[in-house]
Amino acid sequence: MPSPTHMTRLENRTVLKLSGADRVRFLQGLVTADIAALEPGDATWSACLTPQGRWQADFFVVSDPDDTCLLLDCATEQAENLKTTLQRFRLRSDVQLDITALPVHVAWGNPPPDSVLENAISFRDPRLEEAGWRLIDAAPDTPITATEQDYNLHRLMLGLPDGVQDCEVGRTLAAEANLDLLGGVSWKKGCYMGQEITARMHYRTLVKRRLMPVAATSPLPAPGTPVLCDGVEVGTLRSSQDHIGLALLKTDAANNQLTCAAHPLVVRLPAWLETALKPQTPSDSNPTEKS
Numbered sequence: 194m195p196s197p198t199h200m201t202r203l204e205n206r207t208v209l210k211l212s213g214a215d216r217v218r219f220l221q222g223l224v225t226a227d228i229a230a231l232e233p234g235d236a237t238w239s240a241c242l243t244p245q246g247r248w249q250a251d252f253f254v255v256s257d258p259d260d261t262c263l264l265l266d267c268a269t270e271q272a273e274n275l276k277t278t279l280q281r282f283r284l285r286s287d288v289q290l291d292i293t294a295l296p297v298h299v300a301w302g303n304p305p306p307d308s309v310l311e312n313a314i315s316f317r318d319p320r321l322e323e324a325g326w327r328l329i330d331a332a333p334d335t336p337i338t339a340t341e342q343d344y345n346l347h348r349l350m351l352g353l354p355d356g357v358q359d360c361e362v363g364r365t366l367a368a369e370a371n372l373d374l375l376g377g378v379s380w381k382k383g384c385y386m387g388q389e390i391t392a393r394m395h396y397r398t399l400v401k402r403r404l405m406p407v408a409a410t411s412p413l414p415a416p417g418t419p420v421l422c423d424g425v426e427v428g429t430l431r432s433s434q435d436h437i438g439l440a441l442l443k444t445d446a447a448n449n450q451l452t453c454a455a456h457p458l459v460v461r462l463p464a465w466l467e468t469a470l471k472p473q474t475p476s477d478s479n480p481t482e483k484s
Contacts, residue, residue, distance in 0.1 A: 198303040199325075199339040199347070206297035207272040208329055209252075211279075212262040213288035217421055220263060223282060223386055225372060226254065226381035236316040236327070238377040240356075240367060241278060242387030248365040250275045251356040251377065253327060255316055264314065264329055266297055268357040298335055301325030311399070320375040321465070323351055341433065347377040349437050352406035352463045358416070358432035359404055359439050367391045368400040369441060376470050382465045403470070404431065404439045405447060406461050413438045414454040437461075444470055473479050 209279070211220060217276060218484070226239035236255040252267035267275055276290050281288075298313070305308075305315075305326060313331035318324035328335070340426045342474055348355065360370050369385065372378050373395055378394070394400055407420075409412075413433035420428040420440050428442035440453070442460070447470055452459040462470065 197338070198300060199306050199343060200298060200300040200305060200309075200335065201337055201339045201341055201344055202331075202335075202340060203297045203299055203344070204267050205341070206266055208293045208295040208297060209265040209267060209272060209276060210262050210291045210293050211265060211288060212260075212291075213286070215286040216263050216288050219286045219288045219396075220254070220279075221382065222384065223279065224254075225378045225385060225387075225391070226368060226376075227254075227382040228254060228263070229382070230379075231256040234316065234380065236319050238319050238372070238375060239257075240372055240377055241275065242391065243363055244386055246366055246387035246390030247363050248356065248360045248367060248370055249278060249362055251354075251360070251370070253310060253316075253319070255329065257314060259314075265293070266327065266329060266431055268355075270357055295330040295434075296393070298328040298331045299325060301329065301344070303346055303396070320353055320377070321351055324348065324353060345432075346434050346437070349406065349432070349434055349439060352404070352439065352466055354404050354439060355432055361442075364395065365441075366400075368394050368403050369404065371404055374465060400444060402428065402441055402443055402465070405442050405466065406437065406463065407440045407442075407451075407453075408437045408459050408461050409453065409456050410436065411456050412436060418454055420446075420451055420453045420458060420476040422451055423448055427451070 217228055224239040226237040233256050239254050241249040250271045252265045254263050257264055273291055281352040313328035315328045316434045354370050416431050417426045418430045427446040428440050447460045
């Protein structure tokens with residue numbers, strides 16, 4: 194049986210509009226993805242990091258196909274702080290940053306009807322093809338066939354992080370959030386804030402922890418609950434719904450017997466993450482990739 198089309202509006206997302214002649218150059222020097230490579234209608238996943246390579250905010254960036262601007266699809270609770278952070282670096286750049294009221298919808302399963310996609314700024318989720326589509330400023334009569342909880346379950350099953358639920362401001366490294374594995378980091382662009390630390394960890398395989406999808410036979414406890422292996426803490430639970438979730442775990446703990454709140458916990462690695470966790474031979478970073 195073919196998979197139906199699931200679609201819902203995400204009430205917890207806000208769209209920032211970045212306009213002005215310097216918008217691409219401005220954002221290019223601040224975030225992890227290659228903004229200069231975006232053609233009209235293209236999208237990428239990206240993040241703002243601290244100078245120490247720690248997560249501050251993540252968002253989708255789409256080059257508006259109908260306007261000379263960039264649209265940043267971010268968590269609503271981070272919108273004001275993200276705007277303030279970016280504006281701090283504006284100096285004399287010709288850019289303007291505004292918080293809009295544009296709605297954000299998501300769809301997964303079968304492709305949405307062309308009439309729905311054509312009446313919105315729509316793009317495939319750049320992290321994984323299975324994640325589906327994102328639609329900005331969809332028509333008011335866009336059909337809603339699922340709930341936000343359904344979408345949350347969908348992204349947890351794929352192992353996709355939700356920054357505000359799964360990361361800690363000023364603590365989580367870009368690679369711990371799997372930004373490097375899901376297209377959120379460019380290794381070919383020039384310098385950006387936190388680039389040196391991020392590149393060093395990548396090229397020298399120094400990542401010690403990653404977010405991993407987990408499952409249990411009972412509903413998972415609150416975020417921050419320790420995950421144990423033989424009584425020793427090897428990570429913490431992050432976001433979850435019902436019996437599945439994400440946990441920030443030591444990379445060598447994936448195949449061990451784990452418990453969380455005294456209940457067995459099983460790591461279920463998707464192919465994109467399983468490949469990354471295979472032992473690799475450390476190598477020096479490419480000098481051309483470092484700042």
